[in-house]
Amino acid sequence: MIASTIKRRVVDFCTLLRANGFSIGMSEAIDCASALKYIDILDREAFRQALMCTLVKKADQIPLFLYLFESFFSNPNKENPQIPLLNQGTTSSSGGYTPSTLLQRTQISAQNWFKAYSPNHLESERHMALEGLKHRYVVRRNIRTLERAYPKLGGRRRRPSVKGEVDLRSTLRSSLKGSGDLRGLRRSERKPAKNRLLVLVDVSGSMNSTTQSLLELVYVASNATHTSSVFCFSTTIRRMDNLIRGKTPQGAARVIGLQLSIWGSGTRIGDSLRSLLSEFSRLLDPSTLVVIISDGWDLGDVGGLRESISEIRARVGGILWFNPLADTEGYQPLTAGISTVLPYLDALAGLSCLFEPRGVRRILAGMRASGGV
Amino acid sequence: MWYVFVWVLAVVGAVFEVDERAVSREMLKSALNSVGYIADDALITTLYLSLRLGKPLLLEGEPGCGKTELAKSLSEAFNRELIRLQCYEGLDSSSAIYEWDYLRQLLKIRMLEASGSIPDSEIFSERFILKRPLLRAVTHGDSKPPVLLIDEVDRADEEFEGFLLEFLAEFQVTIPELGSFKSKKPPIVVITSNQTRELGDGLRRRCLYYYVSFPTPQRELEILSVKVKGLDEALARQIVGFVRVLREEFDLVKKPGVAETIDWARALLSLDAKTLEPQLVGQTLSCLIKDSSDTLKLDGDALKRAVENSAAKTS
Ligand SMILES: Nc1ncnc2c1ncn2[C@@H]1O[C@H](COP(=O)(O)OP(=O)(O)O)[C@@H](O)[C@H]1O
Ligand SMILES: [Mg+2]
Numbered sequence: 001m002i003a004s005t006i007k008r009r010v011v012d013f014c015t016l017l018r019a020n021g022f023s024i025g026m027s028e029a030i031d032c033a034s035a036l037k038y039i040d041i042l043d044r045e046a047f048r049q050a051l052m053c054t055l056v057k058k059a060d061q062i063p064l065f066l067y068l069f070e071s072f073f074s075n076p077n078k079e080n081p082q083i084p085l086l087n088q089g090t091t092s093s094s095g096g097y098t099p100s101t102l103l104q105r106t107q108i109s110a111q112n113w114f115k116a117y118s119p120n121h122l123e124s125e126r127h128m129a130l131e132g133l134k135h136r137y138v139v140r141r142n143i144r145t146l147e148r149a150y151p152k153l154g155g156r157r158r159r160p161s162v163k164g165e166v167d168l169r170s171t172l173r174s175s176l177k178g179s180g181d182l183r184g185l186r187r188s189e190r191k192p193a194k195n196r197l198l199v200l201v202d203v204s205g206s207m208n209s210t211t212q213s214l215l216e217l218v219y220v221a222s223n224a225t226h227t228s229s230v231f232c233f234s235t236t237i238r239r240m241d242n243l244i245r246g247k248t249p250q251g252a253a254r255v256i257g258l259q260l261s262i263w264g265s266g267t268r269i270g271d272s273l274r275s276l277l278s279e280f281s282r283l284l285d286p287s288t289l290v291v292i293i294s295d296g297w298d299l300g301d302v303g304g305l306r307e308s309i310s311e312i313r314a315r316v317g318g319i320l321w322f323n324p325l326a327d328t329e330g331y332q333p334l335t336a337g338i339s340t341v342l343p344y345l346d347a348l349a350g351l352s353c354l355f356e357p358r359g360v361r362r363i364l365a366g367m368r369a370s371g372g373v
Numbered sequence: 374m375w376y377v378f379v380w381v382l383a384v385v386g387a388v389f390e391v392d393e394r395a396v397s398r399e400m401l402k403s404a405l406n407s408v409g410y411i412a413d414d415a416l417i418t419t420l421y422l423s424l425r426l427g428k429p430l431l432l433e434g435e436p437g438c439g440k441t442e443l444a445k446s447l448s449e450a451f452n453r454e455l456i457r458l459q460c461y462e463g464l465d466s467s468s469a470i471y472e473w474d475y476l477r478q479l480l481k482i483r484m485l486e487a488s489g490s491i492p493d494s495e496i497f498s499e500r501f502i503l504k505r506p507l508l509r510a511v512t513h514g515d516s517k518p519p520v521l522l523i524d525e526v527d528r529a530d531e532e533f534e535g536f537l538l539e540f541l542a543e544f545q546v547t548i549p550e551l552g553s554f555k556s557k558k559p560p561i562v563v564i565t566s567n568q569t570r571e572l573g574d575g576l577r578r579r580c581l582y583y584y585v586s587f588p589t590p591q592r593e594l595e596i597l598s599v600k601v602k603g604l605d606e607a608l609a610r611q612i613v614g615f616v617r618v619l620r621e622e623f624d625l626v627k628k629p630g631v632a633e634t635i636d637w638a639r640a641l642l643s644l645d646a647k648t649l650e651p652q653l654v655g656q657t658l659s660c661l662i663k664d665s666s667d668t669l670k671l672d673g674d675a676l677k678r679a680v681e682n683s684a685a686k687t688s
Pocket of ligand 1: 409410411412436437438439440441442443565596631632633635
């Protein structure tokens with residue numbers, strides 16, 4: 001079981017390396033597979049070295065390799081921020097780091113390591129349960145904040161306001177209510193419209209470590225507002241909100257459990273976005289704010305991804321991306337998936353923002369300060 | 374007493390006479406340690422895989438950090454012949470692979486002429502070939518394949534890299550007049566490069582790759598304790614600390630490698646030094662600094678600061 005799982009993971013990893021500019025041909029892949037026969041694959045150091053000496057052939061590729069390796073073969077969650085920090089290298093060599101200093105910095109406990117190996121491993125552990133969620137309230141607040149994140153368009157409705165423009169209709173009505181003479185000008189302003197939220201949650205294997213939080217998020221986002229639509233995607237995309245809206249947490253968990261087939265597989269963000277475009281195109285308009293929650297490990301082709309994200313960008317009001325990897329200090333959007341979409345995003349933030357009180361507000365304030373929104 | 378001796382012999386024998394393609398990583402490590410080579414685990418793993426897969430090992434990295442030494446130690450540890458091909462600009466196949474021994478051929482022709490027979494195929498036989506390293510590596514005829522060290526391959530030109538590629542693909546040398554030479558067991562190949570030139574992708578493809586960087590202080594201390602006998606532990610720590618400061622905090626053209634650390638430690642030992650003092654360091658600095666522009670970067674004040682700095686770090 002282990003052997004075949006690992007083989008699959010290694011093949012995926014090679015794909016990832018290729019997507020990031022490593023030239024890995026047949027001979028490298030074969031060397032790598034044969035090398036794995038001679039080492040104990042539960043020995044993480046040896047495993048990494050076996051991959052490294054067969055797949056990396058240039059010194060300057062080593063840091064990126066280590067970065068990708070650590071991210072791909074570990075649980076990228078807050079408790080274990082072991083992703084090597086590219087921007088904190090010692091100043092010992094001209095490049096700002098030496099491969100060996102990076103090597104020393106990337107120690108991961110054997111236990112986590114094994115967990116990260118197998119995409120199936122967590123399947124048995126995954127409790128499709130939503131009870132006892134401390135943060136549900138916080139998440140709901142954050143979602144509501146997102147709804148009003150882009151007050152570009154005023155709504156049709158108005159509300160009284162001291163600073164707003166003079167509201168003749170309201171002034172007239174109030175004067176008629178009294179004696180008929182003008183008592184003072186009434187002012188009002190347009191109520192900011194809510195954005196229609198489109199929440200896309202990545203439930204592929206690489207997101208396993210955050211499963212519990214994602215479930216929570218899917219549930220809350222579906223129920224917090226009635227204008228939001230929630231999708232889960234991995235290799236395909238599935239609409240969730242209409243299935244779980246109004247259900248109890250237990251009921252929702254059962255429904256989500258039934259959709260398990262798309263949990264834990266590989267990711268093809270590009271394909272998923274494409275089917276979003278073709279099947280749910282009416283959901284995309286300038287008042288829509290797209291919220292993507294994904295680590296950006298994409299195994300599909302980068303060209304397709306760029307095409308769909310740019311088309312979505314052209315049609316919606318904004319795109320925010322929450323990445324669990326970005327919670328790690330020193331994170332850099334280097335993987336092919338993330339660096340492709342980056343130019344189309346209004347912001348890239350850590351996933352934890354959604355689970356912290358005022359997390360979203362902080363992000364938005366940051367964006368306003370830097371001239372966004 | 375004698376059976377302890379026999380037992381030791383048996384263990385030593387087991388290490389040295391074993392097929393190098395069947396050793397474990399632990400054995401490899403202890404075998405290299407026994408001949409005074411201290412290697413990181415990552416290097417051991419890479420070397421082990423290269424032996425197992427029968428692929429050449431390409432070592433790239435800072436000069437003086439033990440690339441060449443690894444091949445030497447390997448041949449010593451496994452009791453193999455070391456065949457070394459030192460690369461240089463203009464290295465061609467006649468100095469790398471083989472050459473006809475024209476002088477002896479000429480003599481033979483003279484002799485044959487004198488005896489009245491016609492010189493024919495006889496003079497194109499193996500006897501008249503000067504075997505250069507690559508040919509020697511495939512005609513060892515021994516059951517124990519040699520270690521072939523192709524040193525500083527970045528100095529040779531790209532054309533030579535082409536030859537090498539062909540050689541590494543088959544471990545075979547073809548001489549038009551004589552046919553192909555190929556050994557039953559391919560040699561253990563170690564290729565080193567100091568990165569003065571980017572190597573071609575073809576060569577990289579053929580090899581397992583390892584980047585040799587400066588050792589960690591721990592590792593460097595170990596190396597010193599093996600290589601410089603009788604060095605005081607505390608002084609060794611100071612030495613390693615100071616060299617580290619030089620490597621990390623000064624923008625040197627040529628950073629001191631392990632070889633320089635060892636030289637310096639030996640010099641200090643022979644001067645009977647007890648601790649590092651700026652004056653003493655200044656006098657012996659030529660062991661560490663080999664570039665004249667680097668010497669300027671380490672004038673009186675900077676040197677003093679560096680010594681203090683490293684003292685603060687090691688304490
Ligand atoms: N890991 C090591 N273990 C033992 N000695 C080492 C080690 N690394 C370097 N040395 C010492 O450094 C010297 C220079 O190493 P060398 O192999 O010639 O460097 P390079 O070929 O990398 O330029 C060697 O003679 C050896 O004594
Ligand atoms: Mg050398």
